[in-house]
Amino acid sequence: MQDQNSPLRPSVRSNPAVKHVTVSGPAHRQVGVESARLGLTRTEYADAAIRYFAERGLNPVEARAREGQLIMAEIKRLGDRVFSYLxxxxxxxxxxxxxxxxxxxxxxxxxxxxxxxxxxxxxxxxxxxxxxxxxxxxxxxxxxxxxxxxxxxxxxxxxxxx
Known part of the structure; x- marks a missing residue:
């Protein structure tokens, strides 16, 4: 997923454990567009996306439904705290x-x-x-x-x- 034309960032260059992942053509194009928009390399963008799903325990295929549940749970928790404070x-x-x-x-x-x-x-x-x-x-x-x-x-x- 490393962009051939983009310069390597020090964190990627110094890490000898860089691996490659195969993605579909449309996903690769989308990674390229989004990483360019954010000023990141494709590797940095993919690393961040993978960490996002892994740290939150989300399934990327079902992320919207699960993420909505997590947001609702957080809203309820904050509502309970506000009610307790009041x-x-x-x-x-x-x-x-x-x-x-x-x-x-x-x-x-x-x-x-x-x-x-x-x-x-x-x-x-x-x-x-x-x-x-x-x-x-x-x-x-x-x-x-x-x-x-x-x-x-x-x-x-x-x-x-x-």
């Missing part, structure tokens, strides 16, 4: 939202305590009953909200690199 980001985002809500509630409770202290002399026992009812309702709402969320799933340790 789930991890969502977990972190939801956990931060829960933390923010809890901080906000703590601030509101502190503000209510200040108001209570200011109004306590005027309201006395009635204010304390209202406050107890409100605390109980808030505690129930928080407990229900946290029960609805799977906190253990949200607080999974993050994988490094994400």
């Amino acid at each position: 789930q991890e980001q969502e977990r972190g985002l939801l956990l931060e939202m829960v933390r923010s809500q809890l901080r906000q509630q703590a601030v509101q409770e502190q503000a209510l305590r200040v108001v209570e202290n200011l109004l306590a002399p005027e309201g006395g026992e009635a204010l304390q009953r209202i406050q107890q009812k409100n605390r109980a309702r808030i505690a129930e709402a928080v407990a229900a909200g946290l029960a609805a969320l799977d906190i253990k799933a949200l607080s999974k340790p993050r994988k490094s690199g994400n």
Whole structure:
């Protein structure tokens, strides 16, 4: 397959194990056209083509079908990785939202305590009953909200690199 008119490349010239392969006339012409287009010798082009099929475990006669399957498998693998990454980001985002809500509630409770202290002399026992009812309702709402969320799933340790 060595082109008689093209100069030998050093890798081919220095390799005494160069062998010859017989190919059909149309395939030989196609090798000549493609190798010239790419600026390669016919030997380099044929070597690269053979390595391509061998390294990927492809049958050159059925390459299109198998290569399509390999591409689809790679797309699925990448899709799974993206989905996993998005789930991890969502977990972190939801956990931060829960933390923010809890901080906000703590601030509101502190503000209510200040108001209570200011109004306590005027309201006395009635204010304390209202406050107890409100605390109980808030505690129930928080407990229900946290029960609805799977906190253990949200607080999974993050994988490094994400």
